[in-house]
Amino acid sequence: MDADRLSYFKDKLLQKRASLSIIVHKTEDQSREKDQNAQDVVDMAVESYTKDFLLGKSAGDRQILQQIQNALDRIDDDTYGVCSNCEDEINPKRLDAVPWAEMCVKCQGLLEKGLLER
Secondary structure, rough: OOOOHHHHHHHHHHHHHHHHHHHHHHHHHHHHHOOOOOHHHHHHHHHHHHHHHHHHHHHHHHHHHHHHHHHHHHHHOOOOOOOOOOOOEEEEEHHHOOOOOOOOOOHHHHHOOOOOOO
């Protein structure tokens, strides 16, 4: 991959990391807040469900943050844009959609079907 494309994807990854970091911090702060007005069982149940939902979302966002960091590491290692399984080039359209992708579409499909081990 040429230097201009790598720079483009690195900028895209850094922007996504910055925006996700803000979201994760806000979500975690919201999940820690206690609703002082929740006095009956239904209100407490709704509050509990909301906190569980926010924590689950935050965990998913943290996982994407880790994948973004891995992609940035691959840029530094000159392995970005190469499938970690078959070592073919990852389609640039896939990288535009999911710049932290570490596998080509074919290998990712095999992984999701349980036909490929990490």
